[in-house]
Amino acid sequence: MGVRLSDMLISPSHLKHSFEIIVNNFLLLLATPTMALILLRKAAQLGPDEILSHLHGLRQVHAFLAVFLPFAFATLYLMSRPRSVYLVDYSCCRPESSCRVSMASCTENARFSLDDGGHRFMARMLKRSGLGDQTYAHPSLHYIPPHCYLGECRDEAEQVIFAVVDDLFAKTGVSPEAIDILVTNCTAFNPTPSLADMVVNKYKLRADIRSVHISGMGCSAGVISLEVARNLLQAAPRGAHALMVSTENTSLINYTGKNRAMLLPAALFRMGAAAVLLSTSRSESRFRLTHIVRTTTAAQDRAYRCAYQEEDDMGKMGVNLSKELVAVAGDTLQANIVGIGSLVLPPSEKLLFALSFVARKVLGKKIKLYVPDFRTAFQHFCIHCGGRAVIDAVQNSLRLSDENVEPSRVTLHRFGNTSSSSLWYELAYIEAKGRMRRGDQVWMIGFGSGFKCNSAVWQCIRSPGNGDTDIGTPWADSIHMYPLKISEVS
Numbered sequence: 001m002g003v004r005l006s007d008m009l010i011s012p013s014h015l016k017h018s019f020e021i022i023v024n025n026f027l028l029l030l031a032t033p034t035m036a037l038i039l040l041r042k043a044a045q046l047g048p049d050e051i052l053s054h055l056h057g058l059r060q061v062h063a064f065l066a067v068f069l070p071f072a073f074a075t076l077y078l079m080s081r082p083r084s085v086y087l088v089d090y091s092c093c094r095p096e097s098s099c100r101v102s103m104a105s106c107t108e109n110a111r112f113s114l115d116d117g118g119h120r121f122m123a124r125m126l127k128r129s130g131l132g133d134q135t136y137a138h139p140s141l142h143y144i145p146p147h148c149y150l151g152e153c154r155d156e157a158e159q160v161i162f163a164v165v166d167d168l169f170a171k172t173g174v175s176p177e178a179i180d181i182l183v184t185n186c187t188a189f190n191p192t193p194s195l196a197d198m199v200v201n202k203y204k205l206r207a208d209i210r211s212v213h214i215s216g217m218g219c220s221a222g223v224i225s226l227e228v229a230r231n232l233l234q235a236a237p238r239g240a241h242a243l244m245v246s247t248e249n250t251s252l253i254n255y256t257g258k259n260r261a262m263l264l265p266a267a268l269f270r271m272g273a274a275a276v277l278l279s280t281s282r283s284e285s286r287f288r289l290t291h292i293v294r295t296t297t298a299a300q301d302r303a304y305r306c307a308y309q310e311e312d313d314m315g316k317m318g319v320n321l322s323k324e325l326v327a328v329a330g331d332t333l334q335a336n337i338v339g340i341g342s343l344v345l346p347p348s349e350k351l352l353f354a355l356s357f358v359a360r361k362v363l364g365k366k367i368k369l370y371v372p373d374f375r376t377a378f379q380h381f382c383i384h385c386g387g388r389a390v391i392d393a394v395q396n397s398l399r400l401s402d403e404n405v406e407p408s409r410v411t412l413h414r415f416g417n418t419s420s421s422s423l424w425y426e427l428a429y430i431e432a433k434g435r436m437r438r439g440d441q442v443w444m445i446g447f448g449s450g451f452k453c454n455s456a457v458w459q460c461i462r463s464p465g466n467g468d469t470d471i472g473t474p475w476a477d478s479i480h481m482y483p484l485k486i487s488e489v490s
């Protein structure tokens with residue numbers, strides 16, 4: 001059956017599209033004819049002779065000022081702006097295959113390490129978690145019961161961190177002596193000397209390096225590291241390099257008590273890490289960091305306690321993931337999108353939001369607030385894959401399509417929740433699928449204990465060429481399997 005033209009013109013999507021064109025180009029549509037009209041009227045009033053005599057009357061000093069002043073103002077403006085920060089490249093760890101854990105082996109371990117109730121709960125959570133059969137956990141967790149001592153934790157950190165940093169130096173050709181700034185983050189494992197010192201020692205980094213380690217800041221700490229690295233880079237000489245390493249240690253999932261909320265991390269968290277090289281030099285870089293917006297709701301007790309490290313009644317230590325976490329994440333996201341929306345959304349989306357806001361104030365709460373369409377600003381979304389329910393909640397509140405959240409769901413399936421490094425696995429998935437184009441905008445959304453929602457926005461300035469064989473390396477052995485219909489977990 002054919003579609004009538006009149007239906008097409010008044011269909012909601014076409015109306016919305018026309019509205020966007022008019023509002024987003026309002027200034028241009030209004031200003032260009034107005035300026036043209038004013039100039040034509042003035043020219044008509046003066047006539048050609050008078051215009052020519054005005055032009056002859058201009059002195060050299062006028063011409064000089066007309067050229068020099070805009071040039072001077074433009075130079076001052078450019079010099080006073082903070083320097084742009086670029087992503088040279090990044091690397092994500094695919095641990096050794098001996099670390100791989102299948103669902104069956106996780107369930108089997110739970111049977112021998114937990115009581116009956118705990119084992120049944122874990123079996124159910126593992127099935128429903130959205131994780132697949134190829135995620136990784138450090139060998140210390142393959143023991144029954146888990147065997148997490150300082151030496152094993154340090155070994156896990158060294159394995160993943162050295163793997164990604166080796167890979168990053170190899171693929172960028174940047175030498176360790178060229179690193180001026182180092183930022184590392186890991187929430188659960190914080191030995192002395194720190195993980196930052198571990199990297200300095202291994203790669204013999206310079207004695208004057210600015211190094212920082214961030215701990216206890218949860219899964220959104222990767223974006224916090226980014227902000228710290230960006231701020232330090234902007235204060236460093238032009239062309240300086242910052243190395244950023246984000247990881248989590250699976251020692252945090254060795255809880256073997258009876259508290260369900262503390263058992264949950266073992267069903268979700270897995271081994272992984274990412275290393276990122278940033279610079280203030282655009283040449284050779286692949287992305288430009290355009291915005292970072294950080295939100296914390298830690299002032300509210302409910303938010304503060306929803307991912308909380310504690311001892312249970314029997315004195316066993318673990319991380320308690322409250323049932324309220326998903327709702328808290330939704331509230332924190334709402335606060336974050338107000339900040340990010342004002343920076344990135346086109347005027348049409350801002351206007352619709354403002355109109356719905358005013359209508360709600362005037363007509364009361366029965367009027368729903370308009371949820372801006374973030375797909376008008378971003379081509380790609382990297383949403384922290386904290387758990388199936390977290391991804392579902394973000395997809396619903398931002399009205400995203402299944403394809404928009406595909407990188408998060410497949411990362412959860414292939415690598416599990418690798419905490420602050422998960423966003424980089426998602427970016428690598430998008431690139432491995434060949435979806436990244438020059439000019440594309442990427443929104444990274446990190447969630448983490450506190451509670452925090454931190455956003456980073458990247459613009460692709462160089463899409464991968466045919467020679468870039470390293471792109472999407474962590475996915476090299478599995479990209480052909482995805483996407484699966486993993487949203488339909490029974």
Ligand SMILES: CC(C)(COP(=O)(O)OP(=O)(O)OC[C@H]1O[C@@H](n2cnc3c(N)ncnc32)[C@H](O)[C@@H]1OP(=O)(O)O)[C@@H](O)C(=O)NCCC(=O)NCCSC(=O)CC(=O)O
Nearest residue numbers: 128129218219260261321322323325386387388389448449
């Ligand atoms: C765990 C799930 C995959 C389970 O999926 P389901 O569809 O089965 O969920 P459901 O709500 O029906 O719950 C099934 C059963 O699990 C129980 N259940 C669910 N969540 C629980 C929790 N937090 N504590 C204790 N029990 C819990 C329910 O009561 C129910 O039990 P019964 O059936 O007996 O009534 C999902 O709920 C999920 O993804 N939750 C979010 C996980 C999360 O908090 N991720 C953030 C990690 S922290 C992070 O990433 C950041 C950071 O740490 O910084």
